[in-house]
Amino acid sequence: MRLTVFPLLCCLVLGLPLACGAARAQEPELSDAARTALHEAAQALGQGRPAQAEATLRALIAAEGDAAPGPAWHLLGNTLHALGRPAEAARAFASGLARAPDDPALHRNLGIAAYQSRDYALAAQHLERAAALAAQPDPEVLLQAAAAHHQAGQHREAVRLLEPLAAQANQDGQASAGGAGGHEGASLAAQALELLAAAALASGDGALAESAALRCLRAEPGAGRWWRLVAGVRSQRGDLAGAAAALETLVRLEPPAEKDLRTLAELYFAAGALPLGIRALERAAGPHPGPGDCDALALANHRAGRLDAALGWLDAAQAQAPDAERLLRKAAMLEVRGRAAQAADACAQALELAPGNARAWLRLGQLAREAGRPVQARQALERAATFPQTAGAARRALELLDGGAG
DSSP: OOOOOOOOOOOOOOOOOOOOOOOGGGEEEESSHHHHHHHHHHHHHHHHHHHHHHHHHHHHHHHEEEEEEEEHHHHHHHHHHTTTOOOHHHHHHHHHHOOOOOOHHHHHHHHHHHHHTOHHHHHHHHHHHHHHHHHSSOHHHHHHHHHHHHHTTTTHHHHHHHHHHHHHHHHHTTTOGGGGHHHHHSSSHHHHHHHHHHHHTTTHHHHHHHHHHHHHHHHOOOHHHHHHHHHHHHHHHHHHHHHHHHHHHHHSOOOOOOOHHHHHHHHHHHHTTTHHHHHHHHHHHHSOOOOOHHHHHHHHHHHTTOOOHHHHHHHHHHHOOOOOHHHHHHHHHHHTTOOOOHHHHHHHHHHHHHHTTTHHHHHHHHHHTTOOOOHHEEEEEEEETTTTTTHHHHHHHHHHHHHOHH
């Protein structure tokens, strides 16, 4: 059973509002026509008519050419953002920056638009620049810059921003995780720590990742999401027992989600704690497990040496979804228990479902030979010898059969 790697909870969405770019319409170098156009566009955008605002701004920029004022590009970027065209918005903000390279609002807006168009490296660059140019760096902008670095695969850069951000937020008394509101309701400190756990882990610093996750947990020990985060970090660090312990706490704190129970089962199986994994998987499967869960429970019980339980789960799966391969697995289990006759019956049932199953013919012939039924053995082995994948083994078994008969 393949271990499920926990997804970390960080999935920050840039929710910062775009800074307004229309205020520059009052700058003295603007012509009367430009002021009028900017005012009309800002009014249209404010009234929920972004398409009209775009048309007005496009006309102004076409008329002015290279002399088109920076505020026109800024307002056009806001307009395109409102129209859901972030890549075009980013290009408009970049044109505005060509005229006002130290405008923090333009850098911030370009960063947000680039993030939304998934150009994360560009987003990180401009969000950091916006924070550096501001009179006082905005922690939210720095958090979003860190998120952009993380999304761009620049995990160490994200950690660089997040460590002081998380520490400062905690010093400011914002350490509470905020719980009920999820990501939006969580404090800046909690969001920074959560992202720090993901970025540190991705950068190879598992100790820092776990430290950040545990700081979230200390702030709100009763919140299941932080136990899940700790479990995720430990799982990815290879501490399967520690991850399972965190998930056990989670399922005691709140009604367990099926996904958490399944992950807990996989953790136990991977750690070799088969009875605990079986218990978790049975809870996840519920009172009416499907064929897949029955098969998984059969395998787990077989590995744990609980052969009768394994056979019971195979029968439960077979009752729901008859399958020849499952019957062959049952035959193998029965043979281990010394029940050769029942194993042969399982092979015969498999052949009723799949008459062309070469392995079933071969196994049936071998079992019949070992049970001293040469006629049945010969029939089955000769049939198995007609299949390329079992021909060699079938001929060897026939030679043994002929040698025994001689």
